[in-house]
Amino acid sequence: MKKYDLIVIGGGAGGLTAAAGGANFGAKVALIDKASFGGDCLWTGCVPTKSLIQSAKIVQTAKKASHLFDLEVRGVPNFKAARDRLNESIATIQKHDDDQRFIDMGIDVYHGSATFKNENEIKINGETTIKGKRIVIATGSRPMIPPIDGIKETGYLTNETALQLDKQPESLLVVGGGPIGLEFAQSFTRFGTKVTVVEMGATILGKEDSDLVPYVIDSLKSEGVQFITGAKVVKTALTSAVKEVTIEQNDQQFVLKFDEILLASGRVPNSDKLELENTDIKTNRGYITVNKKLQTSVPHIYAIGDVNGYYPFTHKAGYEGKLVVSNAVFGLKRNADYTNLPWVTYTDPELFHLGLTEEEARKSGKKIKVYKTPLDDVDRFVSDHETKGLIKIIADEKGVILGAHAVGPGAGDFMQEVVFAKQFGHKIGSISNVIHPYPTHVGGVQRTADLYWREKLASSSIMNVLKNYVKWFR
Numbered sequence: 308m309k310k311y312d313l314i315v316i317g318g319g320a321g322g323l324t325a326a327a328g329g330a331n332f333g334a335k336v337a338l339i340d341k342a343s344f345g346g347d348c349l350w351t352g353c354v355p356t357k358s359l360i361q362s363a364k365i366v367q368t369a370k371k372a373s374h375l376f377d378l379e380v381r382g383v384p385n386f387k388a389a390r391d392r393l394n395e396s397i398a399t400i401q402k403h404d405d406d407q408r409f410i411d412m413g414i415d416v417y418h419g420s421a422t423f424k425n426e427n428e429i430k431i432n433g434e435t436t437i438k439g440k441r442i443v444i445a446t447g448s449r450p451m452i453p454p455i456d457g458i459k460e461t462g463y464l465t466n467e468t469a470l471q472l473d474k475q476p477e478s479l480l481v482v483g484g485g486p487i488g489l490e491f492a493q494s495f496t497r498f499g500t501k502v503t504v505v506e507m508g509a510t511i512l513g514k515e516d517s518d519l520v521p522y523v524i525d526s527l528k529s530e531g532v533q534f535i536t537g538a539k540v541v542k543t544a545l546t547s548a549v550k551e552v553t554i555e556q557n558d559q560q561f562v563l564k565f566d567e568i569l570l571a572s573g574r575v576p577n578s579d580k581l582e583l584e585n586t587d588i589k590t591n592r593g594y595i596t597v598n599k600k601l602q603t604s605v606p607h608i609y610a611i612g613d614v615n616g617y618y619p620f621t622h623k624a625g626y627e628g629k630l631v632v633s634n635a636v637f638g639l640k641r642n643a644d645y646t647n648l649p650w651v652t653y654t655d656p657e658l659f660h661l662g663l664t665e666e667e668a669r670k671s672g673k674k675i676k677v678y679k680t681p682l683d684d685v686d687r688f689v690s691d692h693e694t695k696g697l698i699k700i701i702a703d704e705k706g707v708i709l710g711a712h713a714v715g716p717g718a719g720d721f722m723q724e725v726v727f728a729k730q731f732g733h734k735i736g737s738i739s740n741v742i743h744p745y746p747t748h749v750g751g752v753q754r755t756a757d758l759y760w761r762e763k764l765a766s767s768s769i770m771n772v773l774k775n776y777v778k779w780f781r
């Protein structure tokens with residue numbers, strides 16, 4: 308039986324980082340995946356959806372150009388061409404996740420389903436058994452299929468199938484108003500599908516700062532997306548190639564008809580096929596329980612990425628992949644810390660999230676200050692005619708950044724400066740003191756930080772002294 312310092316189960320964002328890191332530092336590593344390496348992000352998540360979003364943006368820009376500049380733009384956008392483009396993106400990025408790259412690092416690569424024989428031995432496809440001193444579980448998550456009466460018989464799409472359609476549906480019901488649902492809803496709408504989103508909660512994007520969400524709602528509505536909130540799908544049926552959907556809202560039921568249904572109502576962890584019953588690994592609703600060092604209840608076995616239930620993002624899985632190398636390969640005792648973990652929802656306008664929302668900050672009991680700049684106060688957005696949006700930074704009384712949120716074109720990029728400042732303990736005032744080129748979108752971040760000094764000076768007695776000094780000096 309082959310023996311390893313580190314066995315990594317799952318070759319996605321988390322597992323690939325952990326395996327490469329371990330091998331770089333001289334550990335003997337085995338990397339197992341039941342499919343090709345790359346995981347959800349590469350094949351059915353971030354990469355193809357962002358490619359589709361960009362294609363849809365081109366279509367939208369063409370429509371806008373036609374409206375604004377009397378350009379003649381005619382015809383129906385070719386949905387299949389968008390699919391080809393996203394597959395091209397996958398193929399190009401896949402080269403970084405090729406088997407050979409990991410073999411060249413000295414890693415033993417296995418393709419097959421991994422199961423625990425015991426707490427040190429892993430079976431691959433029920434045949435080969437390998438032994439590891441330390442094991443990292445990085446098996447990710449998959450779409451949750453909600454318990455809707457008739458859904459299986461009616462048929463549905465998930466992020467796994469919606470990206471490879473041959474034919475664009477004329478009408479689409481999206482179940483779930485989270486990031487997956489909305490990114491798909493807007494893209495399909497821009498290509499001409501009539502999209503309705505049903506969301507169980509009182510609002511879509513329920514985890515986001517409530518000041519920002521209306522901008523996304525307005526933008527999607529103006530493009531034709533319909534929202535039904537505080538509602539759930541209770542029943543579906545297939546009648547002469549049309550999907551009949553019974554929706555319940557305020558104790559009333561009504562039926563709508565769609566060509567397709569996309570389920571985007573959350574995720575479930577891929578832990579159920581690992582035969583964890585042969586170990587003492589504990590789970591909570593299927594998510595593998597870990598401590599801050601990312602150890603499971605069996606200390607030499609770690610769990611990273613979506614499967615541990617914390618923040619299902621690629622960059623979080625990558626962060627944990629690096630951390631687990633420190634802990635499992637070097638024997639350090641580093642804790643995971645998500646205080647400075649940003650995320651972005653790639654609707655148009657984009658939505659950026661870092662740290663506490665205003666609601667959370669107020670609930671924390673701290674005395675807080677909220678600094679806001681609407682994008683129509685930022686020259687670059689004004690000259691772009693892209694003024695729908697808001698930048699918001701939440702700080703404590705001393706200017707320590709607690710949260711930062713923005714909605715607007717490119718918010719995911721122009722807000723990164725705040726992540727740097729927050730992570731390295733720079734206060735909001737420091738952002739104001741950095742020279743920003745004019746006119747940039749990130750200039751809006753500086754403008755928001757300027758508000759801190761403006762308020763400080765206005766409320767300070769030094770201001771009166773300064774005014775008297777200036778009078779005297781003149």
Ligand SMILES: Cc1cc2nc3c(=O)[nH]c(=O)nc-3n(C[C@H](O)[C@H](O)[C@H](O)COP(=O)(O)OP(=O)(O)OC[C@H]3O[C@@H](n4cnc5c(N)ncnc54)[C@H](O)[C@@H]3O)c2cc1C
Binds near residue numbers: 346348447620623
């Ligand atoms: C539509 C969509 C869009 C997204 N967009 C973004 C985005 O823009 N930005 C962002 O940060 N995140 C995004 N995400 C989330 C992101 O894809 C995940 O957080 C990330 O892929 C998690 O990485 P992971 O390593 O935990 O799991 P994965 O990358 O999913 O990797 C898990 C791997 O484990 C393998 N595996 C599972 N079980 C076994 C087994 N028993 N034996 C062997 N192998 C196994 C799988 O084949 C897979 O390759 C998106 C997700 C979706 C669904």
Ligand SMILES: NC(=O)c1ccc[n+]([C@@H]2O[C@H](COP(=O)([O-])OP(=O)(O)OC[C@H]3O[C@@H](n4cnc5c(N)ncnc54)[C@H](O)[C@@H]3O)[C@@H](O)[C@H]2O)c1
Binds near residue numbers: 485513
């Ligand atoms: N841009 C990004 O970084 C990005 C993009 C896509 C996904 N992701 C990650 O993937 C995770 C999963 O995304 P998601 O959008 O599927 O999940 P989510 O949990 O964020 O949102 C699902 C939504 O569906 C609603 N819902 C659940 N059951 C329902 C039902 N039966 N009827 C109507 N509504 C229902 C929930 O109230 C929720 O608002 C996210 O948490 C996110 O972290 C990230």
